[in-house]
Amino acid sequence: MKYEFSITKNPNPKKKPDPDTLRFGTEFTDHMFIMDYQEGEGWHDGRIVPYGPLSLDPAAVVFHYAQEMFEGLKAYKSEDGRVLLFRPYMNAQRTNRTNDRLCIPQIDEDLFVEAIKALVKIDADWIPQKEGTALYIRPFIIADEAFLGVRRSNHYKFIIILSPVGPYYVGGLTPTKLYVEDKYVRATDGGTGEAKCGGNYAASLKAQEEAHAKGYEQILWLDGVHRKYVEEVGTSNAFFVIGDEVVTAPLDGTILPGITRNSVIAILKKKGIKVAERKTTIDEIVQAYKDGKFKEMFASGTAAVISPVGELRYKDEDMIINNGEIGPIAQELYDTIYGIQTGKLPDDMGWTVEVK
Amino acid sequence: MKYEFSITKNPNPKKKPDPDTLRFGTEFTDHMFIMDYQEGEGWHDGRIVPYGPLSLDPAAVVFHYAQEMFEGLKAYKSEDGRVLLFRPYMNAQRTNRTNDRLCIPQIDEDLFVEAIKALVKIDADWIPQKEGTALYIRPFIIADEAFLGVRRSNHYKFIIILSPVGPYYVGGLTPTKLYVEDKYVRATDGGTGEAKCGGNYAASLKAQEEAHAKGYEQILWLDGVHRKYVEEVGTSNAFFVIGDEVVTAPLDGTILPGITRNSVIAILKKKGIKVAERKTTIDEIVQAYKDGKFKEMFASGTAAVISPVGELRYKDEDMIINNGEIGPIAQELYDTIYGIQTGKLPDDMGWTVEVK
Incomplete structure (x- = not known):
């Protein structure tokens, strides 16, 4: 060695x-x-x-x-x-x-x-x-x-x-209820949002506790400048299935470059599912919900791997996603990533490193 | 007890x-x-x-x-x-x-x-x-x-x-050179700017080091949303003397509510000097400089008490303040606050607490 x-x-x-x-x-x-x-x-x-x-x-x-x-x-x-x-x-x-x-x-x-x-x-x-x-x-x-x-x-x-x-969430793959945070901010351009430093987490506790008190398990953060672009879920990356496209926030300074996020995008591409890293407003998501196009939502992170979202609350709008159940894309991503991680599935991506 | x-x-x-x-x-x-x-x-x-x-x-x-x-x-x-x-x-x-x-x-x-x-x-x-x-x-x-x-x-x-x-600054009351930071952000609405927590300081190191490398001792922070309102100097509150008025940023969430800041405002009021807590853009300061109305600048904080600023750099504009020398208001504030703190001056304000 x-x-x-x-x-x-x-x-x-x-x-x-x-x-x-x-x-x-x-x-x-x-x-x-x-x-x-x-x-x-x-x-x-x-x-x-x-x-x-x-x-x-x-x-x-x-x-x-x-x-x-x-x-x-x-x-x-x-x-x-x-x-x-x-x-x-x-x-x-x-x-x-x-x-x-x-x-x-x-x-x-x-x-x-x-x-x-x-x-x-x-x-x-x-x-x-x-x-x-x-x-x-x-x-x-x-x-x-x-x-x-x-x-x-x-x-x-x-x-x-x-x-x-x-499991990080005791309920496992049970879909969570999220509150769209419009008072506190996690990160802003020029700050430390893309760094994995303690200060980001200390700053997030208060919003999480206030969401808990309202009956929600986690928060969906909006950007700090316009307060309209969706960013992260608690301490995980956020994915939305709108129509036939999976979207997530781009890595432009305020988003943690998650390794599970990167893996999700790679798997979706490999499976031929449309995926886009683009700025998305909460209004676009509400409109997609009203149009019946907001199909699935999930968070990705090392602790929970994939965490499906069953309900999203923004101001007076209470969005029930996929009838509050885990959606097919979230389930497939979880099975694929967890399968590769545990050696149950072949590691076509060359992602695992063996400790010998 | x-x-x-x-x-x-x-x-x-x-x-x-x-x-x-x-x-x-x-x-x-x-x-x-x-x-x-x-x-x-x-x-x-x-x-x-x-x-x-x-x-x-x-x-x-x-x-x-x-x-x-x-x-x-x-x-x-x-x-x-x-x-x-x-x-x-x-x-x-x-x-x-x-x-x-x-x-x-x-x-x-x-x-x-x-x-x-x-x-x-x-x-x-x-x-x-x-x-x-x-x-x-x-x-x-x-x-x-x-x-x-x-x-x-x-x-x-x-x-x-x-x-x-x-002394916090080895040079004592020697005026410092400041760089107006337009890349990094210290605080934003909904964040932790008004709290005295470690994360704020860790996040500020990088900007400070880049300013040092350019030959400046400290930075003047701008707000995180518009990038135009002046906020703090490094880890101190900032004061500007424009015409016959002393201005400082208001305590609206992103500014640390400094105890020296509060004392400065109280002393100015008592001495009959005009003082305003109001949002001020860097452009207003540049214009005041061009008009010959930007008379003094100083920072206030517990460590240095009052720290005069002799030079302020914003993009291509290099502003030499009061010929690079400490101004009369900064000097008077330092003498008054330090005098009260050390018991040299009578404590009319009832600010000191004796340890018996």
């Missing part, structure tokens, strides 16, 4: 959770990967160590100025026992685009993937195999130089932790 | 720094204040302990989703030995407004101020007395429940640390 990481085995491995009651993101495996960055020295001392607390100065930049980023992907164990990652180089590339926006130093993309592989390998017994479960992989970077003042940190930690997870 | 905090004295006090070489935010005192929040239990266990590292689970919310906020204020020691805080209840009130936006639980405002007083009292020997120095007080809250997923944390830490500081 090109990269050498030191390994300190956990002398006290934990009991593995019951796969039948797994939730999302609450349990963690026996090990984690850590690597440090020091200005002038670069990234160094990549190591696998027992999962445990981080010790940080209370003046660490991450606590005050949120110079931080994260990624998310999953490992699956196929029926024939192979351990599969899904498009991990795309996470590595997106990491560096986020890092650039947040003034975090670039990271070698091969090293990023090799570190994931090394960690997943050592904790491979933690990969659950029940339908709908996976080993969620969370790489993240935090700025931990101890100083107060607004400038980039000179010290960082790149960390990977692993969590055996059940 | 209404609030009881346990105190664990630091058995190994550090050597205090030389006041002549103090920088900003790099040295910290012997103690810190910590208080925990648990959903269902509320804030509890307020305590003063030796300054030292925090131990946090790598899945703590703050590392991934930036659910965090901070405040900043200063303590001064007057010539007659009194320890003075400047308007600390305004920090407490702003904390709760930020907390509301970030879905962080509210905190008792009296407790917030009493905790600051108790900590400053125990480390009062750390307050430097040289002109331009102060004890900077940094209260902050971090979400530290260990889970992955986008929802509010059920556990938080409220922490206060203290740092003896020199």
Whole structure:
């Protein structure tokens, strides 16, 4: 292997959770990967160590100025026992685009993937195999130089932790109810909408809670300038089936370039289904609904893969989509992507990377 | 005292720094204040302990989703030995407004101020007395429940640390050169611009670095929707003297409600100087410059108090303000505010709070 990481085995491995009651993101495996960055020295001392607390100065930049980023992907164990990652180089590339926006130093993309592989390998017994479960992989970077003042940190930690997870939405593929947010804004041109940084998520909590209080599971965000173009669903990309065309927001600065989004578009194209990345107004969607042309809606993301939408509320307009049931395109996309991820379907796209 | 905090004295006090070489935010005192929040239990266990590292689970919310906020204020020691805080209840009130936006639980405002007083009292020997120095007080809250997923944390830490500081800008009251930012955006309606949360600062680093590379010390932000209204200077509020009027952006959602900003407005009003909180376009400022009416510009903030601006660059227009020198209004405001803060001037406004 090109990269050498030191390994300190956990002398006290934990009991593995019951796969039948797994939730999302609450349990963690026996090990984690850590690597440090020091200005002038670069990234160094990549190591696998027992999962445990981080010790940080209370003046660490991450606590005050949120110079931080994260990624998310999953490992699956196929029926024939192979351990599969899904498009991990795309996470590595997106990491560096986020890092650039947040003034975090670039990271070698091969090293990023090799570190994931090394960690997943050592904790491979933690990969659950029940339908709908996976080993969620969370790489993240935090700025931990101890100083107060607004400038980039000179010290960082790149960390990977692993969590055996059940479905992100407890209801699985049950269609969700969405509220079109017209008060809060997730992102705007010139901001950090296309970066995977903590600040975007903290800013979204309030809108999500207000939607919950109104009886909706998630929100559909509109753009920050005109308040009319549809952008994302909560923390996922949004797709609309209008007539015979699937549309989603273009990657023009405010949209997170989702890896599942990219995969959805590629699969649709391969299957010969019309797909367009174009700006779409909420008014166009309401009109399509009135004309009987708004056939399906779904969100795409690593956590839930595909999440169908059964109801969309915009001001006084309550749109029931496909009778509140999962539509054929969403179902086919879920089956295809999940099938490739878990090795059940042949990987014609060359998307999976095996951990050997 | 209404609030009881346990105190664990630091058995190994550090050597205090030389006041002549103090920088900003790099040295910290012997103690810190910590208080925990648990959903269902509320804030509890307020305590003063030796300054030292925090131990946090790598899945703590703050590392991934930036659910965090901070405040900043200063303590001064007057010539007659009194320890003075400047308007600390305004920090407490702003904390709760930020907390509301970030879905962080509210905190008792009296407790917030009493905790600051108790900590400053125990480390009062750390307050430097040289002109331009102060004890900077940094209260902050971090979400530290260990889970992955986008929802509010059920556990938080409220922490206060203290740092003896020199001037924020090494040049002191030397006028700075600003670049009008027309690519990146700091805040937009519906976002978190008026909240003091980490994400706003992480998002601002890139623009600041690009301005530095062009030879400017700071940026002047424009609004995110029209890209024409002037908003803030870096992380400070912006003031412009146009003709006989001082103008600053109104608090309509994207502007941080600065405590120094509020004090500047109150002092100007008291002195009978015309001051307006109104939307002002960069074009109006350029036109005023051409007409010889753009007299002064300065930024206000806790760290630098008043920071005069000597040059403002917008596209091809290079505006030299007041011959690149500090103007009379900026100088008078600095002298007045710093005078009140340090007890040199009588506190007619009732702004200082003594730590007894």
